[in-house]
Amino acid sequence: MDTDQLIRSLAADNAHRAPRVGTVLTMALLVAAPLSILIFATFLGVRSDVMSAMHNPFFDMKFAVTLSLAIPAIIVSLHLSRPEALLRGWGWLLLLPVGLLAVAIGGEAMMAPTMPMSMRLMGKNSRVCLLAIPAMSLPLLAGALFGLRHGAPSHPALAGALAGLVSAGLAATLYASHCTDDSPLFVATWYTLATALVAAVGALAGSKVLRY
Amino acid sequence: MRGREDEWTGLMRSAMAGDDAAYHRLLKAVTPVLRAAARRGLARAGQPPDQAEDIVQEILLAVHLKRHTWDSEAPFAPWLFAIARNKLIDALRRRGRRVFVNIDDFAETLPGETPQETASAGEVTAQLNTLPQRQRDVLQSIAVDSASIKDTAAKYSMSEGAVRVALHRGLAALTAKLRDD
Secondary structure, eight states: OBHHHHHHHHHHTTTOOOOOHHHHHHHHHHHHHHHHHHHHHHHTOOOTTHHHHTTOHHHHHHHHHHHHHHHHHHHHHHHTTSTTOOSTTTGGGGGHHHHHHHHHHHHHHHSOOSSOHHHHHHTTTHHHHHHHHHHHHHHHHHHHHHHHHTSOOSOHHHHHHHHHHHHHHHHHHHHHTTOOOOOHHHIIIIIHHHHHHHHHHHHHHHHHHTOO | OHHHHHHHHHHHHHHHTTOHHHHHHHHHHHHHHHHHHHHHHHHHTTOOGGGHHHHHHHHHHHHHHTGGGSOTTSOHHHHHHHHHHHHHHHHHHHTTOOOOOOTHHHHTOOTTOOOOOOOBOHHHHHHHTTSOHHHHHHHIIIIISOOOHHHHHHHTTOOHHHHHHHHHHHHHHHHHHHHHO
16 A cells, blocks of 8 residues: 555544543543542451541541642653653652642651551551552553543653552542551652552553553 | 644634634644654654654654644644644654654754645555554545545444444554554
């Protein structure tokens, strides 16, 4: 087929309209979310003292941190689904959860310690945290990658890592309601490790499936 | 250069608003620029220039299937060159070369560069034969025989909607095959 002929067939297909990447990503995440919630409901569940925990600002802070990861990661991943887009000017959005955690750690340090620092950092759930967040992330990661495949990222591994951050942020939001470790030191350590793991898997998968 | 790129942006806006003729003109207008850049990229990688047309066709397919990622408020050329650059890098990598392509390869095309005749490319033609019968028939009819959607529908006793679906699926399948091979 010569190029003029190819162009003729492309022009004939001009009426075809694809949905926006944001629409496809939203739908894919909505389809994946019930699977992650099922894992949560089957193996974890909301902690029993949730009513009193809600009065603890460090419990609430966990959700602020996880959502400040998930939402900016969605925004940045959509931005990067355009081929000419650069991370420059947008990357700082991903520092939001880091800033929030730093403030929370500072706040906790100024209060009279209820537990020694090492106990707050190690907590009781570090192993569950490292397992549960990646496990609940997997369906969401698959959904995020499916959605971003609809885009045209120039850096598939980076876009995949962002899909990892989206899914880890959402999974960590679920997990935060189960976990009884509320210290920002615990969150900064174990949530971050779990998130980094998911981002690495996302980058690896993205470099394969997000090429267009 | 500015003028040429503004014209492209205008044509693409019309195309997205449903003007098929504007879309056809736009693709015809960008093809010589893409071809020249593909040749330069191949030359720099020490590859024969005769593969340029395969790369041009791959770029055109990607432009077509990803045009919903273009923001109609933004200029068209940077978006086009980003896609072209990605496709050129992919194509060179598949041929076993790791090459860094300069985006200026695309932007710096001389306006006086003579547009070449349309050329045939082996890869799309080869993959065309692996498509399901119906998609191949529709693509052949529209691309090669220059039949309209309406005439193609009559020829194969299909509805126009079915022709459109087969055409789009055929183009998407071609792109996937070219990428994954």
